[in-house]
Amino acid sequence: MKSNAAPKRRPHATHDMMSRWMKAQKIERLLDLQGRSQPIRLLEIGTGAGGIAHYFAHHASLHCEVAAVDVTDQRILPDGYSFHLVTDTTLPFHESYFDVVISNHVIEHVGDEAAQLDHLIEIRRVMQPEGIAYLAVPNRWMLIEPHYQLAFLSWLPQAWRSPYLRLRGRGSDYDCAPPTLSRLESMLIHAQLTFENISTLGLHTTLDIEGGGLLAAAISQLPDALLNRLAYLNPTLIYRLRRP
Structure with a gap:
């Protein structure tokens, strides 16, 4: 399941922990984790500096058993969760193990299209039948x-x-290798995942958490129907994924 892509894949960890915690709050809301039964077995693919894994591992009201994987160890916040080094898209976990899987700006780093499809197949494999996954992908047309x-x-x-x-x-x-919306959704179908594009909801949630001043005010006046029609131009494509 290794990539055949020529460029060497380099780490791109974000060390701004405040931005990681706000991202984790966004994921928590978009997946409605407060409404799930606990404890929650949660996997983050692409740990980076560890901000998101640390947020869920130390959450005040959610009981999360957190595991995280990455191809390099760049963690600034390493405590409260288990960490595993991986060499490719293969995940070192049993089938149907996790209630929640997070892949936040990871798929563009794993390699060519074959490796990206493997990444999605592995998400499906380790996710519980009633589980849910968060997938955020930079759009090629950003x-x-x-x-x-x-x-x-x-x-x-x-x-x-x-x-x-x-x-x-x-x-x-x-x-x-950022994909287009159509290419990504084609891979999701091939990976046998059901998916819901929540990019518009994600945009509103981001602006609510982070603020946005005049930009947020302007976007709030646009109808969601218009924003949904323009989803293929969103700089970040966000999906909720489930097993069929």
Whole structure:
């Protein structure tokens, strides 16, 4: 299940713990974790600095048994949860083990399309039949690529992305592969996952948690029907996943 993609995959952990805790609050709301029976067996794929895993492991009102995996150990907050190093998309857990699985901006890092499909299949495999998963994916059609902060980077053909990085002095190889909405949903179907696009709800939840001033006020005036029709342009695609 290893990727055949050429670029070496590099870590892109976020060390801003406040942003990670706000992200965890967003995930908690969007999955309605307060309404689930406890204890909750929770897996985070792509631990990074450990902010999200730590948030759920030390939650004041949720009893979560948290496991986390990553290809490197970059944790700043390492306590309260179990951590496992992995080498590819294969997860070191039994089938149907977790009530909740979180994959937050991970799939674009795992490799080519075959590896991305494996990532989704593994999410389905380790999730309980009544479980739920949170999947957040950067959209290929985002205006500013979030890992390298370059406009239109992911819009370019694959062969042009690394030369663009080098031209702008931001690195040597582009090591991410963000999918489009249609490509992602095709992979979800092939992985035999049922899915619900909650990008609009995610946008409202983010603005509610983080604030947004005039931007939040302007977006709040737009009808959700319009925002849903523009979902293919959202910089971040957010889904709730379940097993059929």
